[in-house]
Amino acid sequence: LSDVVPAIGSGLVDGMIIAMVAVSFTLIYNATGVVNFTNGQLMVLGGYLSWWLQVDVGLPFIPTVVIAVGISAFVGFLIDRVVIGPLRDSSLLVQVTGLIALASVMDGVFRKVFGAESRNLPAYLSLRSVVPGLNWSATDLVIIGVTLVVIAALMVVLYRTPTGSYMRAAADNPLAAGLVGVNPNRVAYGTWALGAAMASLAGVLILPRLLLSSSIGLTLTLLSFAAVVLGGFGSLIGAIVGGLLIGVVQAVVARQFEGGWEPLVSLVLMMVVLTARPSGLFRAAT
Amino acid sequence: MVSKQAIEVESVQQVQTRGSRWCRVFSLGTVVAVIATGATGCGSNSSDSSTGPSSSDGPIKMAGIWDYTGADAEAGIVVAKAAKAKVAEVNASGGINDRKIDLTDQDDASDPAKGVLEYRKARDGGAELIMGLSYTPVATTQCELAQKDHVLAFSNASTATALTDPFKQYCYANTPTADINAQEIVKLLTSMGKKRIALVSQSDGYGEQTVSALEKAVEAAGGGMEIVTKQTIAADATDATSQIGRVKSSGADAVVIGVLTPAATALIKAAYQQRLDVPMVSFGGAFTPTTAKLVQTSAPIEFYLSSPGTCPQSQYGIKCGQDAMKALRAKPGSTDVPGFALLSYYATGALLSAMQQAKSPAPDDVIAALSAAAPYQNDFTPPIKYTDADHRGIHEQFFEGYKDGKLYFFGNDIAKNTYTP
Numbered sequence: 001l002s003d004v005v006p007a008i009g010s011g012l013v014d015g016m017i018i019a020m021v022a023v024s025f026t027l028i029y030n031a032t033g034v035v036n037f038t039n040g041q042l043m044v045l046g047g048y049l050s051w052w053l054q055v056d057v058g059l060p061f062i063p064t065v066v067i068a069v070g071i072s073a074f075v076g077f078l079i080d081r082v083v084i085g086p087l088r089d090s091s092l093l094v095q096v097t098g099l100i101a102l103a104s105v106m107d108g109v110f111r112k113v114f115g116a117e118s119r120n121l122p123a124y125l126s127l128r129s130v131v132p133g134l135n136w137s138a139t140d141l142v143i144i145g146v147t148l149v150v151i152a153a154l155m156v157v158l159y160r161t162p163t164g165s166y167m168r169a170a171a172d173n174p175l176a177a178g179l180v181g182v183n184p185n186r187v188a189y190g191t192w193a194l195g196a197a198m199a200s201l202a203g204v205l206i207l208p209r210l211l212l213s214s215s216i217g218l219t220l221t222l223l224s225f226a227a228v229v230l231g232g233f234g235s236l237i238g239a240i241v242g243g244l245l246i247g248v249v250q251a252v253v254a255r256q257f258e259g260g261w262e263p264l265v266s267l268v269l270m271m272v273v274l275t276a277r278p279s280g281l282f283r284a285a286t
Numbered sequence: 287m288v289s290k291q292a293i294e295v296e297s298v299q300q301v302q303t304r305g306s307r308w309c310r311v312f313s314l315g316t317v318v319a320v321i322a323t324g325a326t327g328c329g330s331n332s333s334d335s336s337t338g339p340s341s342s343d344g345p346i347k348m349a350g351i352w353d354y355t356g357a358d359a360e361a362g363i364v365v366a367k368a369a370k371a372k373v374a375e376v377n378a379s380g381g382i383n384d385r386k387i388d389l390t391d392q393d394d395a396s397d398p399a400k401g402v403l404e405y406r407k408a409r410d411g412g413a414e415l416i417m418g419l420s421y422t423p424v425a426t427t428q429c430e431l432a433q434k435d436h437v438l439a440f441s442n443a444s445t446a447t448a449l450t451d452p453f454k455q456y457c458y459a460n461t462p463t464a465d466i467n468a469q470e471i472v473k474l475l476t477s478m479g480k481k482r483i484a485l486v487s488q489s490d491g492y493g494e495q496t497v498s499a500l501e502k503a504v505e506a507a508g509g510g511m512e513i514v515t516k517q518t519i520a521a522d523a524t525d526a527t528s529q530i531g532r533v534k535s536s537g538a539d540a541v542v543i544g545v546l547t548p549a550a551t552a553l554i555k556a557a558y559q560q561r562l563d564v565p566m567v568s569f570g571g572a573f574t575p576t577t578a579k580l581v582q583t584s585a586p587i588e589f590y591l592s593s594p595g596t597c598p599q600s601q602y603g604i605k606c607g608q609d610a611m612k613a614l615r616a617k618p619g620s621t622d623v624p625g626f627a628l629l630s631y632y633a634t635g636a637l638l639s640a641m642q643q644a645k646s647p648a649p650d651d652v653i654a655a656l657s658a659a660a661p662y663q664n665d666f667t668p669p670i671k672y673t674d675a676d677h678r679g680i681h682e683q684f685f686e687g688y689k690d691g692k693l694y695f696f697g698n699d700i701a702k703n704t705y706t707p
Contacts, residue, residue: 003531006560010527116359118547118576123584129559133525137559208584210524211576212552215355219522255528262520 007255008248015247016147017206022227022239023151024198030171030234031191034084035092037099040221041106041198044214046072046115046200047121047207054122061124065204067165069197076196077189082262084192085185101219105228110214118213124145143205150198158236167191215228219263226266230273232280245269318352345388346381346647348373348628349408351418351428356396357521358421361626362546365420365443366391368631370640374494378619382641394418398427405431411615414438414649417634422571424491429457437486438649440637442630445570449497450678456649458656458672460633461626462683464544466591467569468499470683470698472507474590475568477700483512484538486529487546487555488571489518496544496569514538519549526556538566551580553578567685568592573626578686578693586691593686593696633679636662636670636680 021039028036049068053059059067083102087095125138136144160162169177170187178184203220210216227246231238250265273281289621311524319398336681337461353362377386380403390408394401401424408416416432419441431472433456440458441449445467449459462470475483485500487493504511515536517529520537530553533541541564543553549570557566568577569634570592581589639662644655661669670679687705696705 003535007528010525014525111355115363115580116355117363117574118550118551118577120580120584125558127584135560173361208338209555211548213359215522215547216524219524246506251525251527255531255628262523262525 004252004255005133009131009136009140011248011251012134012244013136013140013143013209013247014206014242014251017202017243018142018223018227018247019240019243020147020150020202021199021224022231023154023236024195024202025224025228026234026236026239027154027194027198028191028195029228030236031167032080032084032100032171032188033092034095035225037221038079038103038106039195039218041074041110042072042101042196042199043203043207043220044110044217045106046203046214047074047212048110048206049200050204051114051119051121051212053072061122065201068204069201072200073193073197073281076192076194079196080192081190088129088188090205091175103221107217110217114214116214118211119211121208123208128158141208143209146201146205149203154198155236155239156273163190192195199209223266226270230266230270230280232282235280235282238280238282288672295476300572302589309643312601327427345539346641347388347390347411347413347415349390349392349405349411349413349416351390351392351394351401351408351416351686352410353396353403353418353420353424354393356394356421357548358396358424358544360394360576361418361443361571362418363629364627368627368629369417369634370441371633372634375492382638385647387638389417391435392418393426394421394424396421396424398423400424401428402431409435409437413584415440415647415652417442418445418450420449422495423490425449429454432456439653440633442633443598443626445495445497446492450676451679453675455653458637458677458679460594460636460670460679461570461629462680463678464495464499464504464569466681466683468496468503469506470570470685471500471542471592471672472503472511474685474700475542476507476509476511477698478540480540481509481511482537482539483511483517484517484536485513485543486517486519486526486531486533486541486543488521488549490521492521492546492571493518493544496571498541500544501544515539519545519553521546521549523549523552525693526552527560529553530556530560530562533557534560536593538564541566542569543572544569545568547574547576550577554580554585554587554589558587563589568624570683578688579631581688582691582693590685590695591688593684628634632662632666633670636679637662672689 021043025036028034039092046068049071050064053064053067054061071255084097087098123139125142127137127139129135129137158167166182167187169182170184172186223246227242228239230245231242246266246269249269250262253265254262298473346640350366352366354361354366373387373389376382378430381387390411392404392408394404405416406429411518415438416428417440419428419439420443422444425441425444425446429439429449433454437455438456440459443461444459445461445464447465449457450463485497487497493641501513504513515532515538516533519526519529543550543566565588567590573593577591581587640655641652643659644651656672657674661671666680667680672679684696684698686693694705695703697703
């Protein structure tokens with residue numbers, strides 16, 4: 001058991017980040033009906049902006065986070081305005097195809113602008129373990145803390161504020177919401193900006209633990225997609241649980257078996273759960 | 287006015303629509319996942335050669351097939367940049383016997399299948415000399431094809447033992463191969479007094495050759511050294527918690543890693559996080575600025591990196607390791623990764639210099655010229671010399687050592703540190 005505990009600790013940290021991105025995924029899906037296949041690229045965008053601001057511009061970490069997340073939110077707004085807006089009345093297939101194309105374009109832009117080589121984002125706090133057993137470092141504790149705060153704040157906004165009511169109304173029934181004064185386009189812009197900001201924040205937080213490269217975006221997108229499907233499409237709680245489950249199971253499998261099996265975990269887990277519960281672990285609820 | 291009932295009906299319809307939409311989304315997502323997984327590493331940055339086969343007076347056609355993307359991109363990019371810089375230099379000074387070199391610029395994505403595709407493209411374009419062959423799985427595949435086709439395959443920076451052992455008439459290597467790496471690693475560990483070695487290797491062709499090379503080197507060295515645990519890690523792993531956990535449990539007093547940069551990063555970070563306080567020694571695949579910077583900043587573990595700069599020291603009368611790197615940094619156009627870049631630059635120089643003496647750029651004539659050429663002198667490696675029976679240009683290996691976030695060591699014997707800050 002003592003061998004598995006550090007794996008669980010590591011998996012929980014990864015799971016937190018997957019959960020945050022999965023929540024962003026779900027938020028956009030619920031509000032606009034669009035499946036955001038650029039989530040991983042938005043994380044990578046956060047990472048590259050963080051690199052540029054810290055290493056090239058020389059800013060400290062906190063202003064870097066604020067600026068990187070702000071720029072990413074604007075990019076999210078632009079995605080909805082420029083890519084999704086014109087496709088609003090098109091089929092889901094067309095929208096998803098548009099986003100996959102955009103993800104590919106973003107990969108290419110990252111490679112051209114920042115180069116194909118991997119980079120180590122500067123650690124904002126020590127990577128040395130400070131929690132015995134679970135082996136959490138100060139960086140890990142920040143990741144866990146910020147993720148919990150962001151998700152809690154999102155819940156409050158969604159369920160305790162007029163803005164959240166507008167978002168949920170637009171998600172439930174755009175036509176009726178429009179009739180009572182909610183502008184679905186503005187809700188969509190706001191949701192995309194918020195979702196992109198969350199994905200970017202996740203990237204800024206987790207990438208110092210990993211390795212920043214344009215190619216990691218696809219992996220991150222697939223992980224968050226798997227978490228959403230596992231938890232139940234459209235369910236915020238499901239997205240959180242799905243993310244944590246994938247993170248932990250992946251880490252434990254890696255601990256128990258030789259390397260190389262981890263990438264299969266999310267897909268196998270998704271298939272097993274969907275065989276037993278085709279709608280995922282949780283029912284969709286906005 | 288819309289009644290509440292109407293809104294509820296609408297909502298039910300919306301949920302139903304979302305149900306079928308969900309199914310489509312899942313199906314679509316699964317297809318995307320499968321396509322994306324299958325397509326990994328298939329991105330192309332290649333530029334086709336649009337001209338026909340080499341003629342006796344036109345440009346000499348050479349194919350440059352590089353790891354611009356994928357697991358080896360870190361080193362592949364600088365290897366390509368440096369080789370192209372050398373070719374441009376030679377072209378600017380008149381080319382090879384008044385014939386310019388027409389070098390293609392292709393990306394194999396560190397993927398053997400893509401490597402074969404790009405090799406075929408190069409052949410269709412008339413190239414009989416290919417450069418690049420950096421990432422072991424790609425390099426060995428392309429070498430096999432070249433051997434069958436009687437095409438000269440010149441590896442600027444692969445450590446693949448299989449390129450030259452057993453001997454292959456049409457394949458050349460320049461980086462100290464994995465077997466040389468392993469012998470020098472064992473020498474370094476012996477000088478440290480280490481006996482219980484943990485080995486973490488990448489789960490692909492590159493990693494497998496490091497395992498086999500280290501096993502042989504440990505056995506040959508004797509002296510009670512043993513490999514107490516062997517772990518594998520995916521080439522693109524982002525987390526190595528479990529591997530380092532097992533290494534800790536094994537009671538090893540040193541760790542050897544046979545991986546490229548992405549997995550090396552994960553291992554170094556995990557070793558630092560889990561306070562694995564034993565030295566880590568790396569085969570040449572992880573020699574990149576990313577790795578070197580990491581052990582000088584966020585994860586300052588005790589780390590020894592096989593350097594492609596083999597530090598010939600006083601026996602060849604030139605500067606050693608880091609000093610040579612600093613002095614020569616600007617030459618290949620790289621400010622960041624002098625090691626592989628310099629090696630690629632000078633290896634290309636050795637090839638082109640021999641081609642000046644060849645009867646023709648046909649592979650067999652170039653091979654004869656390479657064997658006959660005088661050792662290629664340069665400021666970074668020992669003189670590069672090939673013979674009829676040995677197509678490895680370099681036979682030595684040294685290490686850069688980092689401790690407490692600082693470069694402090696250069697050599698292959700801990701008691702004989704040749705580093706001068």
